Every structure is written in C-alpha cells, then in structure tokens.
Amino acid sequence: MSAAKPRYQELKDFIIAKISSGELQPADRVPSENELVESKRVSRMTANRALRELNDEGYVERVAGRGTFVSDYRSRSDLLEVQNIAEEIARRGNTHSSRVLRQSQQHARGEIAKALHVDQGTAIFHLLLVHFENNVPIQVEDRHVLASFAPDCLEQDFDVVTPSGYLTGIAPLQEAEQAVRAVMPNEAVRKYLEMDTGEACLVVIRRTWTKGRPVTFSRLHHPGSRYELTGHYTPPGSPRTPSSHVVQLEKLRQ
Amino acid sequence: MSAAKPRYQELKDFIIAKISSGELQPADRVPSENELVESKRVSRMTANRALRELNDEGYVERVAGRGTFVSDYRSRSDLLEVQNIAEEIARRGNTHSSRVLRQSQQHARGEIAKALHVDQGTAIFHLLLVHFENNVPIQVEDRHVLASFAPDCLEQDFDVVTPSGYLTGIAPLQEAEQAVRAVMPNEAVRKYLEMDTGEACLVVIRRTWTKGRPVTFSRLHHPGSRYELTGHYTPPGSPRTPSSHVVQLEKLRQ
DNA sequence: CCTGTTGGGTTGTATATACAGGCTAGACCA
DNA sequence: TGGTCTAGCCTGTATATACAACCCAACAGG
Structure with missing residues (x-):
C-alpha cells in the first residue's frame, strides 16, 4: 500500500529525487512553501514540515525572508552510508x-x-x-x-x-x-x-x-594503510537541529 | 530576550530537564500530548512537535496508541559531546x-x-x-x-x-x-x-x-594506545528519522 | 546620485480542528 | 471462567488560518 506514505514524506522524496538526479544543484532555489501549496495541492503546514525536515537532515538550507536552497552540506563530504x-x-x-x-x-x-x-x-x-x-x-x-x-x-x-x-x-x-x-x-x-x-x-x-x-x-x-574511518561532527547549538555530532574523542578505560 | 524562545522549544527543554535530572527515568511515561495541552496551555500541534522532535533526537520513544516513553538510547552509550x-x-x-x-x-x-x-x-x-x-x-x-x-x-x-x-x-x-x-x-x-x-x-x-x-x-x-575515537551509527530506515549515521568506512584515495 | 520607505515574498511559529489507526482496560456475553 | 467487543486514550497526519520577523528590490524624495 503505497498510499500509506504520508504526504509530507512524498514531498520530501520528490525534492530529494530532484537533488540527487542533479536537476537541482547546490545553492539552487527550492520551491517555496506557497509554491508547493499550489503545485502539489497540500496545506502550507505540510509543505513547511517537508522543507523543515529536509533542512534538519541537511539537504537544504532555509533562510527566513529569502527562501530555501539546496545545501552543499552533503556534497562537501563524500561520506557514504555504509551499513556493512x-x-x-x-x-x-x-x-x-x-x-x-x-x-x-x-x-x-x-x-x-x-x-x-x-x-x-x-x-x-x-x-x-x-x-x-x-x-x-x-x-x-x-x-x-x-x-x-x-x-x-x-x-x-x-x-x-x-x-x-x-x-x-x-x-x-x-x-x-x-x-x-x-x-x-x-x-x-x-x-x-x-x-x-x-x-x-x-x-x-x-x-x-x-x-x-x-x-x-x-x-x-x-x-590501517588502506582504510580510514570518517564521520561528521556538528556541535550542539549549530543551525541544524538533530544532534548529529558523531565522532568523538574518548579516553580508553585503563 | 528570553521570550524569543519558541514554545515548542520551551516544552522540549522542560522535558529534557526532567530526564537529565533523573526525575524521569528510562521507560518512564512522558506526559501525553493532551496532558501537555492542559498543563502547559499550548495547542496539541505544538505539543506534538515538541515530542516528535524529542523522538527524532533520541530522547523519547513514541508508540502510537500507547504513549511516549523516555528512551534509554542515550544512556546506552557513554559518548560525550566533545567539541575540542x-x-x-x-x-x-x-x-x-x-x-x-x-x-x-x-x-x-x-x-x-x-x-x-x-x-x-x-x-x-x-x-x-x-x-x-x-x-x-x-x-x-x-x-x-x-x-x-x-x-x-x-x-x-x-x-x-x-x-x-x-x-x-x-x-x-x-x-x-x-x-x-x-x-x-x-x-x-x-x-x-x-x-x-x-x-x-x-x-x-x-x-x-x-x-x-x-x-x-x-x-x-x-x-593510539591512550585514546580512541567513538561514534554512533544509525542506519537509514531505523526508527529515528534524522540521518545521524556517523561513522563510516571509506577507502583511502590512492 | 544617494537615502529612506514601502510593499511583496518568504520563513518561523502558533492555534483550532478533524479524521484515521493502534492499543488497552474493562464491560459484556457465552 | 474465558473469550469477545467496545469505549476511550494515544499518536500520526492533514488542513485552514493567523501573525511576526526577515529580506530584497523597487520606488520616491532630497
């Protein structure tokens, strides 16, 4: 049942697809909330949630008063999601x-x-x-x-x-x-x-x-000569909300 | 101007304070949306946003039909947030x-x-x-x-x-x-x-x-014998939404 | 030419309302 | 006693509406 997917998620996927296909490049403008309201026939709150979550996840950057833009956050690092x-x-x-x-x-x-x-x-x-x-x-x-x-x-x-x-x-x-x-x-x-x-x-x-x-x-x-371990660190208080600081230094138990 | 803090953020801080003070222990029940509506005089959408973000950030776990509960996700790992x-x-x-x-x-x-x-x-x-x-x-x-x-x-x-x-x-x-x-x-x-x-x-x-x-x-x-580097990995598709997979394996450029 | 104002577009937040669906305790019935 | 059903609570989602703050470009006036 594909209809089970929430509309805000469909909106997110729609925009992510445009980004990953290259149709939207970093710094390009993403449709505004009101444009999505018209083109996708959703309420502004739904468009807002989609764009806000994309911002939280680092896909886009939102600037009050100006608009929403594709972030280069993800392209800065060529980190891959590796599960195993x-x-x-x-x-x-x-x-x-x-x-x-x-x-x-x-x-x-x-x-x-x-x-x-x-x-x-x-x-x-x-x-x-x-x-x-x-x-x-x-x-x-x-x-x-x-x-x-x-x-x-x-x-x-x-x-x-x-x-x-x-x-x-x-x-x-x-x-x-x-x-x-x-x-x-x-x-x-x-x-x-x-x-x-x-x-x-x-x-x-x-x-x-x-x-x-x-x-x-x-x-x-x-x-050690062949692989490295990489991560992304975002300190608390940074613009992106999810606390995705990830790589940390700890003392070994002695 | 402390009044500038959004109400959903005040709600989040209120609950985080209860968790970190120990007043709310892992698996304890967190006030439901409707309880927060009454006690904090906010709309249900505001309470929903606060609890949803706390869920996304790993503080609580939400179960449709049952309620919201303090997560032990953060206590599982003794990772520290280290900025420098x-x-x-x-x-x-x-x-x-x-x-x-x-x-x-x-x-x-x-x-x-x-x-x-x-x-x-x-x-x-x-x-x-x-x-x-x-x-x-x-x-x-x-x-x-x-x-x-x-x-x-x-x-x-x-x-x-x-x-x-x-x-x-x-x-x-x-x-x-x-x-x-x-x-x-x-x-x-x-x-x-x-x-x-x-x-x-x-x-x-x-x-x-x-x-x-x-x-x-x-x-x-x-x-190498004195320190270690630690991180947290949450694969895509896991219950928590922010893509906070963090520690990854990459091939060195040769 | 420079400066200040203003209006339209954009995001950020907050509320009231509604319906769907999951879960559970307790009522009810066999 | 034991099984079934339902009312009520909970979260998840969606909409319509409203106001504030911000940004920028266009415009008017000096």
Whole structure:
C-alpha cells in the first residue's frame, strides 16, 4: 500500500529525487512553501514540515525572508552510508566474499560480558571471519553473538557467511555503536590480511542492538594503510537541529 | 530576550530537564500530548512537535496508541559531546595547556589547498602545537588556517594558544568534518608525545567551516594506545528519522 | 546620485480542528 | 471462567488560518 506514505514524506522524496538526479544543484532555489501549496495541492503546514525536515537532515538550507536552497552540506563530504562491509564493497562495484576461520561456543568473560550486558559465563557463539574484496583479504572480523539469539549456530556450517554481515536468525543491523582505535595487529590478523610488520591496524569495535538488547560484539580489523574511518561532527547549538555530532574523542578505560 | 524562545522549544527543554535530572527515568511515561495541552496551555500541534522532535533526537520513544516513553538510547552509550580537546580535558577534571612549537606563513599546496577550496599558493598560516593534559603531552596538532581569516596571526605571539582550539579572530567550531586514520607517527610526533617506537598513532583530520567556507585544516595526532575515537551509527530506515549515521568506512584515495 | 520607505515574498511559529489507526482496560456475553 | 467487543486514550497526519520577523528590490524624495 503505497498510499500509506504520508504526504509530507512524498514531498520530501520528490525534492530529494530532484537533488540527487542533479536537476537541482547546490545553492539552487527550492520551491517555496506557497509554491508547493499550489503545485502539489497540500496545506502550507505540510509543505513547511517537508522543507523543515529536509533542512534538519541537511539537504537544504532555509533562510527566513529569502527562501530555501539546496545545501552543499552533503556534497562537501563524500561520506557514504555504509551499513556493512558487504554493502560498501558492492558500492564500489567489487565483489565481496567471506570465509569462516573458526567457529566455537564460548563463555562470556570480561569485556564481552560487559558489552552484552550478561553475566560472566553466559553462552556466547564465537566466529572468526575474513572478508574479501575481489578475493583480496580486507577485514578480519571477530564476532561474538549471544547464543540465546542464535541457538542453531553450532549446527550450521558457516563456510560462507551471509554477506550482509549478520548471522542467520539475527536481524540486520538496526542500531549499532562503534568505536575505533589504532592498534598493532596480532600475528593472526597480520597473516590473514597480508600486512607488513610495523603496519598499524584500525580496529572498529562494534556492538549491535536488537529490540533494545545488545546481541553482538565484534572487532573489525582493517589494514590501517588502506582504510580510514570518517564521520561528521556538528556541535550542539549549530543551525541544524538533530544532534548529529558523531565522532568523538574518548579516553580508553585503563 | 528570553521570550524569543519558541514554545515548542520551551516544552522540549522542560522535558529534557526532567530526564537529565533523573526525575524521569528510562521507560518512564512522558506526559501525553493532551496532558501537555492542559498543563502547559499550548495547542496539541505544538505539543506534538515538541515530542516528535524529542523522538527524532533520541530522547523519547513514541508508540502510537500507547504513549511516549523516555528512551534509554542515550544512556546506552557513554559518548560525550566533545567539541575540542580542551573541553574534553576539562570534563575529566584535568587541566589543559598547550604550547606552540612553530608558527609560520606558508603557501597552500596539494591536500591543503584542496581541503580549503583555494588555489595552490594561497597564503596559509601554519601552527604546530602540543596540547597537554595535566602537563602530560597528549596531542600534537598541525593546524593550517586561511591567512585571509587570520590576517594578524604572524604579528601575534602564540606562546599560549587559546584553549578552545581556535585562533583569535576565528569563530569556535561551528561545523567540522573529521576523518580518522591509523598511521605510524613521524619522528617529531613521537618525540613530543613521548611514544614508544612501534606504537601506532591515531590521526584525526579535521576541517572546520565558517559561514559555509572551509577555513582550517588540522591533523591531530594521538597516541593510539591512550585514546580512541567513538561514534554512533544509525542506519537509514531505523526508527529515528534524522540521518545521524556517523561513522563510516571509506577507502583511502590512492 | 544617494537615502529612506514601502510593499511583496518568504520563513518561523502558533492555534483550532478533524479524521484515521493502534492499543488497552474493562464491560459484556457465552 | 474465558473469550469477545467496545469505549476511550494515544499518536500520526492533514488542513485552514493567523501573525511576526526577515529580506530584497523597487520606488520616491532630497
């Protein structure tokens, strides 16, 4: 039922389509609220909501008294929305594959128990994976999953892991926290990623949540020379309302 | 003129205050739209806008038919909003100081000219700084500022840099892009940060914008073992509307 | 030529009203 | 006792209307 889409959302999509197709370029003028009222037969409040949300999301800039203009906020940064390594690789036109190095059931301890909000000793399913981009090893993933969320893990053969980055039975990334740190890789990671000795490693520590509970805890190792991690930072009080400050500095727990 | 604050914003602040004071705990019920209409004497649309924006910003969760509830989204992550190293250090109760190692005028080349959207050869003011936390060197900053935005830089003595992380005459961070990569530090950085050989370095590449134009380009070097960079990732299609996915993986330009 | 005014267009906010649809507790019935 | 139904509350959306503040260009007067 496509009619279920709210009209303000249809308006937003209409304008986003014009921007992403290039019909509207950065700094171009976007139809005013009253123009949308006439052309799209909506009330001014509906047009207002559509344009305001597009402003909040960084697509356009609104200036009281002048009008609404396409923002170059998004084009300033060529950040891509990357949900997982497989999508990122696909976006580059390359092929993704992965292989399971180890699978076992373990008991949660220390950092992992804490991250998953469970007691020490809770059953955890552990996977060690390598992801390939065009058959070049590009990421070593160390994934810990709450066994209660993946009860059939040990029975299955994970010779090929689902490329979208989640195990069978686990919902795709709905929400995730990530932290990055620079470390020197251990022997195994260096071997699998074919890294030079002395080359630093960028480790993404990712925790995913399902229905309000943490269910996976992963360490994603990348060759530091090949990848970087980027984000966007908008301090509070800046013109854009959603608090989308994103990249932050924190002291490591000692 | 404090009366200039819109009523929907006053409503939002009122509820945020209750949440941050602890009067409202996660999963507690937030007054419904109609209750706010009565108690705060606003129209239902105004109450709706306040609650909807609080939902978009992750403070509350709304369920049609049941009500509005305090979210634990923010308490899940202990991320801090960090605008600059000085604020971060102050937040920990430590004292920040910094020292200028070098100051000079240079000409923009390559990466810096591109980042600042200027032609090769444009005048650039360059600073090399060390930041200290309780007199422990903790960050080496390599800052490039458009000379046209800081015309009096060379005349001044920057023996102590303004701790808020900006030069005299430059507005504080209004908007910034950051990228992170793991590298091995060069001799100077290693020396100033008192790092071990072989210890990786986490480099934040930061570009700040003022009035829509990039004005500074910095490299912030941290000892990889002491700091980490964290962010929050919310994939598109997730319940919260603002596209605040923030931490992303990108291939380095080769 | 310069300056001050004014009018029309634009966004920002606020209200009153209306209907649709989800959810739940309690009434009601078998 | 147990299942079903409904009234009432809640959010989600949409419209019509109103006023304030802002911006800019056109115009009038010195």
